[in-house]
Amino acid sequence: MTNRLWPGSRDATLRLWDVDSGECLHVLTGHVAAVRCVQYDGRRVVSGGYDFMVKVWDPETETCLHTLQGHTNRVYSLQFDSTYVVSGSLDTSIRVWDVVTGGCVHTLTGHQSLTSGMELKNNILVSGNADSTVRVWDIRTGQCLHTLQGPHKHQSAVTCLQFSRSLVVSSSDDGTVKLWSLATGEWIRDLVALQSGGSGGVVWRIRASNTRLIAAVGSRNGTEETKLLVLDFDLTDTQK
Numbered sequence: 001m002t003n004r005l006w007p008g009s010r011d012a013t014l015r016l017w018d019v020d021s022g023e024c025l026h027v028l029t030g031h032v033a034a035v036r037c038v039q040y041d042g043r044r045v046v047s048g049g050y051d052f053m054v055k056v057w058d059p060e061t062e063t064c065l066h067t068l069q070g071h072t073n074r075v076y077s078l079q080f081d082s083t084y085v086v087s088g089s090l091d092t093s094i095r096v097w098d099v100v101t102g103g104c105v106h107t108l109t110g111h112q113s114l115t116s117g118m119e120l121k122n123n124i125l126v127s128g129n130a131d132s133t134v135r136v137w138d139i140r141t142g143q144c145l146h147t148l149q150g151p152h153k154h155q156s157a158v159t160c161l162q163f164s165r166s167l168v169v170s171s172s173d174d175g176t177v178k179l180w181s182l183a184t185g186e187w188i189r190d191l192v193a194l195q196s197g198g199s200g201g202v203v204w205r206i207r208a209s210n211t212r213l214i215a216a217v218g219s220r221n222g223t224e225e226t227k228l229l230v231l232d233f234d235l236t237d238t239q240k
Contacts (some may be wrong), residue, residue, distance in 0.1 A: 006045055006059075008035025014047055016059055018047035028057050030064045039080035044099070046085050048075030054087045056099055059118055066102030070095055077127075084139055086125055088115025094127055096139045106142030109134060117161055124182075126168055128158030134170050136182065146185025153187070154178065155198065160205045169208045175201035175224070177215055191231065196223040 004025075005017045014035055016026040033050035040046075044059040044065070054068035054075055074093035080086070084105070085097040094108040094115055113130035120126075124145075125137040132155060134148040148168065156173035163169070167188075168180040175197020179188040192215055194201035200223035205216040213233040218226040 004036050004040075006040045008038045008049070010034040012049070012051075014038060014045065026062055027058050028055075028059065028062055028064070030055055030067070031214055033074075036074065036076055037078040039078045039085075041080060041082045043082070044080075046080045046099070047079055048078045048087050050074045052089070052091075054078070054085060054095075054097065056213060058104065066097075066099075068095070068097045068102055068104070070104050070107070077115055077118050079118050079125065081120055084120070086118060086120055086139060088118055090114045094118070094125070094137070096142070106139065106180065108135075108137055108139075108142060108144065109118055110144050110147070113157075117158065119161060119163055121163070124163075126161055126163045126182075128161040128170055130157040132158065132159060132172070132174075134158055134168060134180070136168070136185065146182075147183055148178075148180045148187070150187060152178070152190075159203060161182060162206060162208050169206060169213070171203035171206045171215060173202050174198055175217075177203050177206055177213065177217050191233070192217075192229060193201070199223055 001017045008014050012026040012031040031049040035047050035049045037048045045059050048054045051072045056066040066111045071089040075089050077088035088094045096106040111129040115127050115129050117128040123140050125139050127135050136146040153170040159171050161170040171177045175194030177192035200219040200221040203215050213231045215229040
């Protein structure tokens with residue numbers, strides 16, 4: 001359904017839009033504060049909000065199937081693979097939920113601040129946090145496999161991340177993009193290091209393939225021109 005769009009809003013609703021016609025097909029109501037993040041697998045919608053709640057919806061009937069309660073602060077990030085819902089919150093925890101029962105399977109603790117971004121593939125979760133670290137988790141066991149830190153760690157909040165079968169790529173408020181080993185958690189090298197990093201330069205978003213890295217760059221204070229960096233990225237094992 002590439003012509004369907006599920007945005008969440010500050011008005012506490014989710015709306016399904018037909019991109020071609022501009023028609024609103026469904027409205028989901030139930031959150032009592034802004035809806036921050038939404039995931040859709042083609043059958044069910046999962047949403048996280050500033051009301052500390054995560055909700056699982058049947059969009060066709062506009063019914064809330066489960067309200068996942070347990071976070072004690074705003075929910076900022078979600079991942080959903082049709083079996084598990086994973087939610088990251090300003091309360092510093094990450095929670096793993098069973099989408100069928102609505103039960104909390106694991107509470108992942110270790111981060112010290114807001115989990116702003118996550119990616120989930122084949123029961124491996126990689127999370128980026130405002131505490132400047134990236135963590136690798138096995139959501140089946142709830143175990144933290146690696147914390148990507150050390151002498152070469154990010155010096156400020158992690159803004160975006162992506163991982164493949166062997167590598168993790170992460171960007172930060174410190175103006176860098178770093179390459180890590182998924183298997184060992186070791187830093188491999190910096191792919192981007194802005195001269196203005198640390199004094200305002202930020203790498204906001206990244207996307208990587210097996211041949212290229214695209215980084216959206218800017219700054220908080222005008223020290224860095226807003227631009228897209230496109231770099232050759234020839235490590236073949238970055239392929240998803």
